[in-house]
Structure formats: structure tokens, C-alpha cells
Amino acid sequence: MIIVHHLGISQSDRIVWLMEELGLPYELKWYDRGPDFLAPAEYRALHPAGTAPIIEDGDLVMAESTAIVEYISQRHGEGRLSVPVASPDYPHYLYWMQFNNNLQAALFIKRSFQAGDPAAAQKNPIFVTMSRRVDGLYVALERRLGEAAYLGGAEFSCADIMSAFNLTSMAGFGARVVDDSLPNTKAYLQRIVSRPAYQKAMAIAGPMASKPQ
Numbered sequence: 001m002i003i004v005h006h007l008g009i010s011q012s013d014r015i016v017w018l019m020e021e022l023g024l025p026y027e028l029k030w031y032d033r034g035p036d037f038l039a040p041a042e043y044r045a046l047h048p049a050g051t052a053p054i055i056e057d058g059d060l061v062m063a064e065s066t067a068i069v070e071y072i073s074q075r076h077g078e079g080r081l082s083v084p085v086a087s088p089d090y091p092h093y094l095y096w097m098q099f100n101n102n103l104q105a106a107l108f109i110k111r112s113f114q115a116g117d118p119a120a121a122q123k124n125p126i127f128v129t130m131s132r133r134v135d136g137l138y139v140a141l142e143r144r145l146g147e148a149a150y151l152g153g154a155e156f157s158c159a160d161i162m163s164a165f166n167l168t169s170m171a172g173f174g175a176r177v178v179d180d181s182l183p184n185t186k187a188y189l190q191r192i193v194s195r196p197a198y199q200k201a202m203a204i205a206g207p208m209a210s211k212p213q
């Protein structure tokens with residue numbers, strides 16, 4: 001059985017969500033963050049990357065959620081939440097599977113500049129280009145959700161599981177609040193958060209959940 005190593009208040013909640021969507025059995029191992037809000041040593045010992053999520057599947061210990069989500073969907077879920085290569089939506093699926101890492105990289109780089117001298121940051125070319133990237137990603141998101149109900153096409157897919165965290169939990173890290181300025185994204189997010197598997201997963205492992213006693 002797959003073991004989901006879940007770090008509290010983290011994007012490893014998306015693996016619990018994936019397992020609930022696919023109706024697959026899993027064992028949840030919960031780790032609280034340390035006082036520095038980082039992963040504890042016990043979590044970091046699981047994999048050299050030390051990042052949440054991490055899963056175990058037999059002898060395999062795997063990090064990096066984009067890879068984990070596709071792996072579980074294909075290897076254990078008969079590809080049910082992946083978009084087939086032959087589909088016209090396949091390139092969109094591939095692109096939106098990367099939204100999570102693209103957006104987070106730009107947001108974290110921006111934040112590190114802003115932590116110094118915010119006025120100087122505005123003139124720094126790296127900050128400027130990262131700001132443009134973030135803005136462009138939201139333009140692409142709105143456009144995509146104006147042409148398709150879900151990021152991977154007409155049907156819900158792993159691309160949505162990969163992206164939702166950025167639209168909910170990342171607001172404190174510089175992500176845009178999904179409001180009326182992003183109407184397609186706002187309607188999409190409503191569809192996402194009303195999914196029974198999403199609600200169940202968030203009750204188990206979402207940002208408001210706590211370690212089972």
C-alpha cells in the first residue's frame with residue numbers, strides 16, 4: 001500500500017486528495033513542522049530532497065509532487081486522471097502540470113528580493129522579470145479557464161490537483177487572491193472546492209487539519 005508522508009500545512013495535501021479522487025487505499029504518516037516552520041529532521045531523512053510530499057511505494061521512495069501525481073495516476077489509477085497522449089488536450093495537460101512549480105519559483109524569488117529593500121527590488125531586473133512571469137501566468141490561467149472547464153480539458157485531471165494549492169494556500173506567499181479580477185479562475189475554484197474528494201482530503205490533511213491522535 002502507498003504510504004503518503006504528509007507534512008502539516010503543506011502541498012502534500014494534494015497527494016491525499018489524489019488518493020481520495022482515485023479511491024485508492026493509502027497509509028497516511030503525519031509530520032508536524034518544526035518551530036522554524038520547516039520540515040523536521042525525521043521528514044528530511046526520508047529523501048535527499050527533503051520536500052513534502054514524499055511517498056513510499058514498496059521499495060520506491062519518491063519526492064516531487066508533479067512526478068508523484070502522474071506516477072500514481074498511471075501506475076495505480078489506470079491513467080484515470082491523466083490526459084492521454086493522443087488527446088488534443090495533452091499539450092495543455094503537460095503545460096498545466098508545471099504551473100505549480102513555475103508559479104512558486106517566481107513567487108519565492110520575488111519574496112526573497114522583497115525581504116531586503118522593497119524599493120530596490122522594483123528596479124532589480126530579476127525581480128522585474130519574475131513579476132512579469134507571475135502576471136503572465138495569471139493571464140494564461142484566466143485564458144485557459146475561459147476555453148476549458150478544467151486545466152487539462154473538459155474533465156478534471158491531475159493538472160487541477162497540481163494547481164489548486166496555488167489558488168488557495170499560497171496567498172500568504174504572494175499569490176494572487178482569486179477574486180472578481182480573475183472571474184474564470186474564481187468560478188473554476190468553486191468547482192474544485194465543491195468536489196467531495198477535495199473536501200474529504202482537506203478534512204484529513206488540509207491546512208486546517210491536525211495530526212490524528
Ligand SMILES: N[C@@H](CCC(=O)N[C@@H](CS)C(=O)NCC(=O)O)C(=O)O
Pocket residue numbers: 007009010011012037038039040050051052053063064065066100101
Ligand atoms: N516542487 C516541490 C515543492 C515541495 C515543497 O516546497 N514543499 C514544501 C511544503 S509546501 C516543503 O517541503 N517545505 C518544508 C521545508 O522546505 O523544510 C513539490 O511539488 O513537491
